[in-house]
Amino acid sequence: DNKEIVNKIVNLRIEKAKLMGYDTYADFVLEETMAKTPKAVYDLLNTIWSYALPQAKKEAAELQAIIDREGGNFKLESWDWWYYAEKLRKEKYALNETEIKPYFKMENVREGIFTVANKLYGLNFKKIDHIPVYNPEVETYEVTDADGSFLAVFYTDYFPRPGKSGGAWMSTFREQWVENEIDIRPLVYNVANFTRPTEQLPSLLTLDEVETMFHEFGHALHGMLSKVNYKGVSCTNVYRDFVELPSQINEHWAFHPEVLKLYAKHYQTGEVIPDSLIEKITNAAYFNQGFMTTELVAAALLDMDWHTQTKQQSFDVREFEKESMKKIGLIQEIIPRYRSTYFTHIFSGGYSAGYYSYLWSEVLDADAFQPFVERGIFDQETAQSFRENILSKGGSDEPMNLYIRYRGAEPNPIYMLKNRGFVK
Ligand SMILES: [Zn+2]
Structure with missing residues (x-):
């Protein structure tokens, strides 16, 4: 008590x-x-x-x-809610996870997040294997900017194993700062506990896991694109109610039909995910x-x-x-x-x-994604502005100042209400 x-x-x-x-x-x-x-x-x-x-x-x-x-x-x-909600979900949305998972092989989804980052911010990811890792399952990438300059090293550690903490998170081995006019670039990692491959099957992700990968990678972008002077305000060193903006906005690309067609391919046949399944995924977002x-x-x-x-x-x-x-x-x-x-x-x-x-962060990410809805999900001007004003700035200014510089106004909750299906 x-x-x-x-x-x-x-x-x-x-x-x-x-x-x-x-x-x-x-x-x-x-x-x-x-x-x-x-x-x-x-x-x-x-x-x-x-x-x-x-x-x-x-x-x-x-x-x-x-x-x-x-x-x-x-x-x-109240104790009946989830039991009957589950019945309703089956009736109304008929979303069958086993039907969907073959389109979300871990490697394909990871390719997907890299492709989106390339189309938005011009980033390139090259797999490397000459740097030390703490476990043989950790994979490493050299991340370069559109002009070829070095930005960061990105590590992925995606599968559970004995002794590893549950959940998913992003962090850094080294943050970003400037010292003696040299820009020290960050070493960033994503950890998760996704479905492990077996002898018969590759790692096929659930929709939740796909969303998590995009989410954590959004935090990783906040780290990798950091461009400030001081370590204390670089990367994700920002206020608590601002830190989820880069991660949650990145989720908006995960299940967008245009993006799904880029990466959601059947692991056996290579067939692109059919429109009927995309529609089911979209509708299920309004459930409950x-x-x-x-x-x-x-x-x-x-x-x-x-x-x-x-x-x-x-x-x-x-x-x-x-x-x-x-x-x-x-x-x-x-x-x-x-x-x-x-x-x-x-x-x-x-x-x-x-x-x-x-909820605050969700209002932010929905409002921040709106220009992409209006001008196209890979609109270059919007992406540049988001990178310049938000992703590269860490906590070097008041979040509201950063936000207004990107969006031209304070966030409006209407888009979050729309995403949740409360407003048409
Ligand atoms: Zn997060």
């Missing part, structure tokens, strides 16, 4: 904020972010909420219809988005509510949560993604007054 601990943490944070001269802990934390103020965070979350909740209610009705049709004779509850967004925003608002308290006091954790959710009209079929007592992101991780970052 962590209720007492939650209480203690919240009160200590209020005290800390006051000592540092801030009204609330959120004000203290958000000063060094792109969002800057609790008001900006609340504004964004409330906007998204107003679109997500009606959609979640529609989805709840669809699930209730399945229960009724099956003669269930009970009302949908009302629910997913609602539970995420609810958790982000709960985080903000805890960290905008101004008075030290004894909080009734359960009541606090209830009030917080009542205020925004959360329906009983959905609970926030995390309840306070196991919300480790905000109470023991580094995401206090920061859980909103996931």
